[in-house]
Amino acid sequence: MAAAEDVAREATFGSLPVTREERVWGFADFTWVNVGLAIATWAFLVGGSTALLVGFRQGLLAMLIGNAIAVVVMLAASVVSSQRYGIEQYTVLRSVFGFGGVALMVLTVVLFTEMGWSALLSVMFGRATAQVSNQVLGTSLDPSGLVVTALSLVAIVVAYVVLAKGPLTIRFLNRIVAPGLAILTVGMIVVLLTQTSVGELMDAGPLDPFGDPRLNFAVAVEFNLGVGFSWWPVMGSLARLTTSPRAALWPAFIGLFGATIVAQVVGMAAALTLGDSDPTVWMVPLGGAWLGVAALLFIAFANLTSLASIVYSTCLAIRQAGGSVLARVRWERLCAGFFVLPAVLTFFPDLMYDRFLVFVSWSGAFLASICGVVIADYFVLRRQRLAVPQLYAHRSASSYHFTGGFSVAALMATALGTVTYALLYNPQTLRTGAAFDYLTASVPAAVVGAVAHLVLTRALHRGGRGGYDEPSSLEESATAVTTPTTTKDA
Amino acid sequence: MDAHDTQVQAELERRTTVITRDEAGDPVHAALPGTDLAWLVGIVLAAVVCGLLASV
Numbered sequence: 001m002a003a004a005e006d007v008a009r010e011a012t013f014g015s016l017p018v019t020r021e022e023r024v025w026g027f028a029d030f031t032w033v034n035v036g037l038a039i040a041t042w043a044f045l046v047g048g049s050t051a052l053l054v055g056f057r058q059g060l061l062a063m064l065i066g067n068a069i070a071v072v073v074m075l076a077a078s079v080v081s082s083q084r085y086g087i088e089q090y091t092v093l094r095s096v097f098g099f100g101g102v103a104l105m106v107l108t109v110v111l112f113t114e115m116g117w118s119a120l121l122s123v124m125f126g127r128a129t130a131q132v133s134n135q136v137l138g139t140s141l142d143p144s145g146l147v148v149t150a151l152s153l154v155a156i157v158v159a160y161v162v163l164a165k166g167p168l169t170i171r172f173l174n175r176i177v178a179p180g181l182a183i184l185t186v187g188m189i190v191v192l193l194t195q196t197s198v199g200e201l202m203d204a205g206p207l208d209p210f211g212d213p214r215l216n217f218a219v220a221v222e223f224n225l226g227v228g229f230s231w232w233p234v235m236g237s238l239a240r241l242t243t244s245p246r247a248a249l250w251p252a253f254i255g256l257f258g259a260t261i262v263a264q265v266v267g268m269a270a271a272l273t274l275g276d277s278d279p280t281v282w283m284v285p286l287g288g289a290w291l292g293v294a295a296l297l298f299i300a301f302a303n304l305t306s307l308a309s310i311v312y313s314t315c316l317a318i319r320q321a322g323g324s325v326l327a328r329v330r331w332e333r334l335c336a337g338f339f340v341l342p343a344v345l346t347f348f349p350d351l352m353y354d355r356f357l358v359f360v361s362w363s364g365a366f367l368a369s370i371c372g373v374v375i376a377d378y379f380v381l382r383r384q385r386l387a388v389p390q391l392y393a394h395r396s397a398s399s400y401h402f403t404g405g406f407s408v409a410a411l412m413a414t415a416l417g418t419v420t421y422a423l424l425y426n427p428q429t430l431r432t433g434a435a436f437d438y439l440t441a442s443v444p445a446a447v448v449g450a451v452a453h454l455v456l457t458r459a460l461h462r463g464g465r466g467g468y469d470e471p472s473s474l475e476e477s478a479t480a481v482t483t484p485t486t487t488k489d490a
Numbered sequence: 491m492d493a494h495d496t497q498v499q500a501e502l503e504r505r506t507t508v509i510t511r512d513e514a515g516d517p518v519h520a521a522l523p524g525t526d527l528a529w530l531v532g533i534v535l536a537a538v539v540c541g542l543l544a545s546v
Contacts, residue, residue, distance in 0.1 A: 016501060019508045020518055061544055068537040072530050080522050086509060214545060221541060245522045249530075384521040388506050438545050443538070 015320060017388065018086040018240055027247045033238065034255020036178025037231075039185055039263045040306045041124060041279065041299050042117070046227050047267025048277030049356055052208045053220045056201050059268050062220035063261055070228025070368075071257045073446055075249060077371035078232050079239035081378050081386065083248035089236025090320045091391050095467070096377045099323075099395050100405030105414075106321035109366040110233045114314040115338070116359050117230070119345035120352045121307045122159075126152035127280040127349070128300040135284055135293050143280070144350045152346035155300075156339050159307040163315075163335045170312055173305040181263075181302055184295055188266050191286055196273045204272035218437045222425060223357060224264075225442040226364030231256055232371060234313040278353065311338055361427035361441075368442035369417025372449030373410050380450075381457055387470055399467025407466060409456035417449025 025033065050059045081092045093102045126148040130141040141147045162169050209216045235252060242248040267279060274282040279299065284292030315334050319326050326334065345352060352359065378384060390399045402408070424433045425441035435444075461468060513519055 016498075017505050017509055019505055020513050020516060023518060058544075061540070065537045065541045065544070069534050069541075072534050076530060084519055084521065086518075217545060243518055245520055246526065249522065249526060379527075388510050392502055392506065438542060440541070 015088070015091070017091075023086065023241055023243050025242045025247065027251055030238075030242050030247055031251035031254050032178070034252050035182065035259040036174060036255075037234075037309075038255045038259035039178070039181045041181075041303050042120065042306070043260055043263035044267035044270070044279040045120075045124070045277070045356070046224070047264035047269075048271035048279060048282075050220050050223060050264065051206060051268045051271035052277055053216045053223070054206050054209065055204055056268065056272055058217050059206075059220060059272075060265060062217060063224050063264050063268075066221045066224025066226075067228045067257050067260060067264075069443065070225045070364075071231070071253060071260075073371050073375065074229050074232045074367070075235065075252050075256075076379070077374040078235040079248045079252055080245065080384070082236035083239040083242050083245055084384065085386060085388055086240045087388070087391065088240055088316070088320070089233075090317045092236065092386065093374070094391050094398070094400045095382070095386050096374050096407065097410045098400060098402035098405050098407040099398070101402070101407050101411055103321040103323065104406070104411070105370065106317045109363075109370065110314060110317055111338075113230060113233060113363045113367070114310055115341045115345075116352070116363065117310055118156075118307055118339070119342040120356070120359075121303045121310075122152040122155040122342055122346050123148065123349045123352050124280060125155035125300045125303040125307075126150075126346065127278070128283075128296045128303070131280050131284060132293050132296050132300070135289055135296075143278075148349045149346050152349065153343060155304055155307065156343055156346070158304055159311060160335055160339060162304065162308040163311055164332050170305065170308050174309065177302045177305045180298055184298060185263050185266055187291075188270065188286065188295075191291075192266065192269050192273065195286070196269075201269055201272060207271065207275060207277060214437050215432065218432070218440060219357075219425075219430070222364070222436075222440045222442060223360055225368070225440060226360040227260075228256070229364050229367040229371060229442065230360065232367050233317065234310065237313060237316065311335060314338065358427055358430070361425065361430070364442050365418050365421040365427050365445065366414070368421065368445040369414045369449035372417055372446035373413045373453045375446075376413075376450035376453040377410065377457070380454060381468055387467060390467055390470075399464070399470060402461065402466050407461070409460045409466075410453055412456055413449050413453035416452045417445040420448040421445035 047059075047063075050062060053059075054062060078089055081087075082089050085092065090102055090106060093105070097105060127143050129151045130139075130143060130145075130148050133139045134141055162173065206216065210219070235256075239248040239252065242251075267277075270279070270282045270286055271277045274285050276282050280296060283295045283299065286292065287295050315331070315338055318338070319329075319334060322329075329337075378386075387399060393399075395401055395405060421427075421441040421444070424436045424439065424444060426432075457466070457468065464470075509519070
């Protein structure tokens, strides 16, 4: 490949830091980006799943509490540092986990999380199109049958083709989907309000709760915490294109908290009114044959763009984390490799729906701990200062090489946070500890991860290891600029 | 990123120099202000208190 093409490719794939002129998103631009991201089809499913546990009042409270805490913590652990230095998230994370530590995290936690969401979106596409067929063609396709699997595989193939064409195609499709989903959400609110009264909605009971009301509320909050944390893998790479810290932070909060809540409330209200948490099931009963079919078709299309977007971000992360080995793998092959497991999962369409709560909980167990560790590292230990050249320096030459490329303190702290989560709330069995009803599991996991990282870093990373005692690039340069002799020498 | 590619490496060095030297002091690279941090902490605390009140 020609050298000029290499540079263009690196810019496209987000590896290079961005300069002032390349930062194109102000406050309003980034707000729309995040609103588009937030009002995705999964938000309706999250709202419906919350309705399984609690009624409308408690569900709304659980959504507000869970999303507020998780989105704030997640944003502090992703957008702030990437915005300040114009560097994508997984490169910045080298200063927390080390080069090898980032690779370990991406190839396990991030890959698991994003493969799960990809499988879910594919199956949702399959179910939506099967419902359209049932309505329009009079078929009676089973939502768990092989036809849904076949349609889900079609979604994966189409998403792969879109991905292979690159980010411009994704951006073009998102320009149609984001406003469309916003209109669809408003339309559903109107239809909902004509079909049910506010009083009926408030009195509607949960669809499939546990026996203990307090536990139901705690699990609903925990579920929404997990959903809020699940934005973490993609946010830093977006925020680096914004023009100021405030233009990164608050638009992301407005979109991922505010817009998400609106879409989730619609999903919850529809589920409580129509008795099913699956948006592909309640769309037609809610909107009627024609409007419902149109909405389903749009949902199917929107799932394709969401799928392409998250796989694009994840494959970038994998490429960043994989070092020279994955840098040589062709982009198309990397994307194809990513889709293997989601394709296998589509043969079990019920799995992702029935185990949605379990999946989000597992994802939250790791991401909450990681966010706690990142916040402790960036805000407390480094006081928002990083040495940019060290993030890109050759492994052992970098201050962020730690021990053989791994920050033992950060990885141990993440493990301790995750264990804390599992002790309070086992994501697999959904068995809870005594304190879970009051503390949830994500909040203690983040706190334990943060405190453990502070203590372990003091204990393990002495003598300059990890670069904790070095001044930041911006500080060094500011000194150089204000000292004429130094500037001239430089 | 293939840091062994000389042209990519040169571009990386140019950009890190721009960011760390030419743009030092630019508001785009400002740290998150304390006011915003305080708001974030306030939102989390308010949500935690609401959660505790709702669960007792």
